[in-house]
Amino acid sequence: MEFNVNYLVRRLSQSLFLLAGVSVLSFVFLELAPGDFFEEMRLNPQIPAETVSSLKHAYSLDQPLPVRYWRWLESVARGEFGFSFAYGSPVAPLIRIRALNTLVLTGTCTALSWAIAVPLGVFSAHRRGSTLDRVCELGTSTILATPDLLLALGLLFLALRTGWFPMGGMSSAVREHYGHWTEAKDASWHLFLPVVALVLSSLPVILKHVRATMLDVLASPYIRAAELQGIRPARVLFRHALPACVNPLISLFSLSLASLLSASLLIEVVMSWPGLGPLLLEAILARDVYVVIGVVMLSTLALVCGCLLGDLLLYAADPRIRHEGAA
């Protein structure tokens, strides 16, 4: 495949600009906000004022904004992403563990949702107006109207009533004596409920898109021609029609990829999955600002990479875009 370097460079520089913008914005908001992590300490009469101010000095919170931004950039260059006051450690290792947990959850969900949504969408477009299509339609519009929050709470309610599933967390308390197999079983057991919640919340959107684009394509003359030639329906659907839908679906898929680190935030909090969501919430409540900035930056990075990957996929899949880009 010929590759357009200019296009890639332009996209990369746009992304860099965006990341820089987000980080500057975060720091400006930080400056505007009253109070900081050590505010609580100052209210405590047992801690002398000098201790608080020396702590502030140690974390260079008393420095002006550009200095702090520069220090932060330096720590980014060192791969630390600032320092967490609450955990007393650099931000990067904290976030890394949590991000992996989030990825386990969202990765499973994205794979599952797409694996279910594409065949289901194709089929309900093919059998338009059938019982299955109507059930799908009703299901998607109901679930779309149900907020993630309530979906998660409802599932927890069911789990609590039936007692079939563990109530949150990522693993059972005692793990040392387990073998690898038991450990994997335990983990997937805990994964089940959050995955169901997340799949339910992301499936309807994908299903709707697949069905709509598929309906468009199925109405076009070449599909009629293929059908009249006596080609098997399954082959018409998956070999002739589906490739024509791939463009809008790739755009949607890149959105799925882009939200890998941000889609599950609320469900993680409600179902106490130890991912980025609870970390961010705790950091916000404690005013642990560098953790907040770190998480926001990481999810922005994921978003930017997702969009970039989507564009590259589109570039690879659609010759029209390739030639337009080369021209």
Place this chain on the structure above:
Amino acid sequence: MNVPRGIRGPLSLLVVVHISALLAGFLAPYNFVDQDRSLSLSPPSKVHLSDSQGKPHWPPFVYRLIERPGHFGEYLEDTSQRYGIGFLVRSSEYRAFGVYSSNIHLFGVSPPARLCLMGTDSYGRDVFSRLLYGGQISLFTGLLAAGLSLFLATMLGTVAGYYGHWIDATIMRIDELFLALPWLYLLLGLRAFLPLRISPGQAFLLLIIVIGIVGWARPGRLIRGIVLSAKERTYVRAARSFGASDSYVIVHHILPQTRSVILTQAALLIPQYMLAEVTLSFLGLGVGEPTASWGSMLAPLQSYHVLASCWWMFFPGLVLITIFLSYGTILRALQQGGFS
């Protein structure tokens, strides 16, 4: 405006819900702060028409609830005395619309009995009353924030599309910045950098401003697109060649064309923003106690005890889903060009 038949139902439902929230003082039997610690987490009151001997009575009545001796959190009906439900009764004072002071409520029972149509929360506050008062926060945050967002989007989108050049480029770069950020993260991030403990009134305003500002990017982009195509229409060019000023052209020829997009975006954004408020309040970052919001009313469900045994705490969620379904129906009608 001609409203098609299919969406009259959801539209009137929304109107009724909003009006009931505004009339919360009159419709709710109790104030949203009225506590009764002896009735913590009690189930919805049973409204009876006949007593235990099967003898019918009018008006309908309730029995007083008492705690089952030795069982914390379980309640019995004290059938020794009936408390008839009165209509237009006088009890606690409230201010309707913030000006008109009154103490007449649509219905109520005389103390010590309590009429809690949707049970009580852990402080013994009436969920039904709080649902009505909470609607004032949750419904109107959505409405006002969407208004602010669409206002910003229309201003910036029109300016960008109409004047073009570097103005367009600058506004669109900022737009991209807002679009690129994950929505909930941006909201939480912004909230993180604002003071945590503020009064409910301030929190309400702050939420509207934060949610409204975060959301302008997508509608702004759409409106810019419409303005771009609208300004090249022949009649717009004709008006300009006759010497019409920019402001005249924008107000009379360009803005009317953005109407359908603004309506569609409103039907899309209002529920989304309501949900944003509910989510923030659920996480404890929105309007704080004791003020009721549907988000903070759902928050107790995070404790497993409440989740497992108090199904009536799900009522705010039920109302939310109904409202979202109505907006969904309206949105579909708008997208199919139902309004004319």
